[in-house]
Every structure is written in structure tokens, then in C-alpha cells.
Amino acid sequence: MTAHRNKTEDDITAEVLERFAGTPDPRLRQIMLGLVKHLHAFVKEVELTEAEWFQAIEALTEAGRMCSDKRQEFILFSDTLGVSMVVDLINHRKPDGATESTVFGPFHRLGAPELPAGGNIAPRDKTGTPTLVSGRVLDLDGKPIMDALLDVWQTQSSGLYDSQDEDLGGELHMRGRFRTDAEGRYLIRTVLPVNYPIPSDGPVGRMLRAAGRHPWRPAHIHFVVSADGYEPVTTHIFDRRDEYLGSDAVFAVKDSLICDFEQHGSASGDAVRLGLAPPYYTATFDFRLKPAAEQGATVLDAQRRLAALGQRAAE
Numbered sequence: 001m002t003a004h005r006n007k008t009e010d011d012i013t014a015e016v017l018e019r020f021a022g023t024p025d026p027r028l029r030q031i032m033l034g035l036v037k038h039l040h041a042f043v044k045e046v047e048l049t050e051a052e053w054f055q056a057i058e059a060l061t062e063a064g065r066m067c068s069d070k071r072q073e074f075i076l077f078s079d080t081l082g083v084s085m086v087v088d089l090i091n092h093r094k095p096d097g098a099t100e101s102t103v104f105g106p107f108h109r110l111g112a113p114e115l116p117a118g119g120n121i122a123p124r125d126k127t128g129t130p131t132l133v134s135g136r137v138l139d140l141d142g143k144p145i146m147d148a149l150l151d152v153w154q155t156q157s158s159g160l161y162d163s164q165d166e167d168l169g170g171e172l173h174m175r176g177r178f179r180t181d182a183e184g185r186y187l188i189r190t191v192l193p194v195n196y197p198i199p200s201d202g203p204v205g206r207m208l209r210a211a212g213r214h215p216w217r218p219a220h221i222h223f224v225v226s227a228d229g230y231e232p233v234t235t236h237i238f239d240r241r242d243e244y245l246g247s248d249a250v251f252a253v254k255d256s257l258i259c260d261f262e263q264h265g266s267a268s269g270d271a272v273r274l275g276l277a278p279p280y281y282t283a284t285f286d287f288r289l290k291p292a293a294e295q296g297a298t299v300l301d302a303q304r305r306l307a308a309l310g311q312r313a314a315e
Ligand SMILES: [Fe+2]
Pocket: 105, 107, 155, 220, 222
């Protein structure tokens, strides 16, 4: 057949789809055909101008240049466009009693120290209000899981992650890994989480400003909770009192992850033992893990690959 070269915009779409139709891997074929179909439809629907096309290339180039072991602008794009949460929701459709997941976000770093129960992830934060977060890691029957690993990260009370704070010179802060005891218990010493704006000095920030959107996230603490034989969960706990719970810049709030941070005027229990001076806060949250599904790569593997990608970019 002679290739016809007087192409219309629809001829091109058909030809590109045909070119990908022979992709040997069936899943990759499905993804590429879907991508081309929707991407072409999008460009046609908005009748993208050449100037706008070039602007998009510039924004993506800038996003790529900003990525390092400390910054992931593409995850910010995915988060602020709601794509991360759509992926999360289609991958965790059935309510099954396990702790709900939410976005991983761009601020996880490898190498957080393993700390004992009650270990302080905020030793250099002098302005935050001391806070104890405790609870248990349980299976779906409510049985404790011993030796579960909680990878925890949070902003300082300044609203900055360690990687955003130039005074720390690249040092890790507000991060720790904790193991549960025989009763499945964990105990984390930190400071009260605060709400904070996502980084707005790059193309994502420009997009939010142009759209009249605010960049704020409600106060939260990040967790990846994992244990042998169970499916790991990537999630946050949120402070119930936060004014941004209804308008999180990355759409990550789920009701089951909202938690009460309670203020105490006098010390008792763990606070006395750990030497916390009142006023301080406590929050309690139990994580429930479901048994590991028979599958190859886990979410955790993907997260490690992502972190390694950031490290490579920084070298
Ligand atoms: Fe965060």
C-alpha cells in the first residue's frame, strides 16, 4: 500500500496507533495505545498552539533539571494534577479493613536512622511543640505484628523538610525508622506537624499561581509501614484541626487518616519517662496491614527505585 502523505490530524493519530499496535508486550501495547489516543485527543480538543507546545516542552525540561535526590518536580506535577491520587485509588479500590494509603510525595529520602521506641526524630527542632505518636501495627484480625518497620518523615516546625533547609547542609532530620515490639507497639517522639506550602519555585508553582490555586498541605506525618508477609502501606496521618483538610494542594486527605492530636498540660506516662516538658501533644494511630498478595514488584520496590533515581540525578 502506498503511504499517503497528505495527512489530516486524524490520519496521523491512526498511523501512530498502527505503528504501536505491534508492541510485543501486551501491557505496554495497551498503555502506549491509550496514551497516544488520549494525548492526541487532548491536543485536538484544546487546539494547542505551537507557542503553547513549546511552553510545555520548556516546563518539562525545567522540571527534569530540578530533579535530584532532594527534589522531585515530576511527582509534584503528578500530585498537584491529582494523578497520584487517581493511581492510589484505582490500586486500592476495595475497602478491606487495612489502613488506607495516600501519596508518597516528593520528600522521602533513603538512609533514615533506625531509632529505638521513643526515639526523637526532631532533635534539632527547637521551636516545635513536643509530640508523641504511638499505636500498634496489626493484621486484619487485630493481631499485633512484631518487628514491623515504620519509615517516618515530616517537616520541621518551620514547614521545611530537611532537604529544603540550607542550614542543615544536606543532613537528614525529621526522619526515622522504628520497629514494633512483641505487642506490635511503636512510639515516636517528634514535634507537632504543621501545615506547609509545597515548593513553588519551579514550574509546578507557576502552574498553581496561574490557576489561582493555593499550595498548602494540611499538617501531616508520612509513613511507610511494612512487615514480612504483609503488603506495605504508604500513607500519612493528618491533624484533625487543620484548616487545609478540605483543600489539600495534592488531594491526599482520606477521612480514615485524620487523627486527634491532644494537648497535655502536665506530663504523665511515656512523657515523664522520655523527659518531655508540658505542654506537649500525643496522637494515637493503629496501622492495619493486609497479607502480601502474590505479585512481583511491590510499591516499596518502586519507591526504592525512585529514590535511587534521585540519587543518580544528584551525582
Ligand atoms: Fe509531606
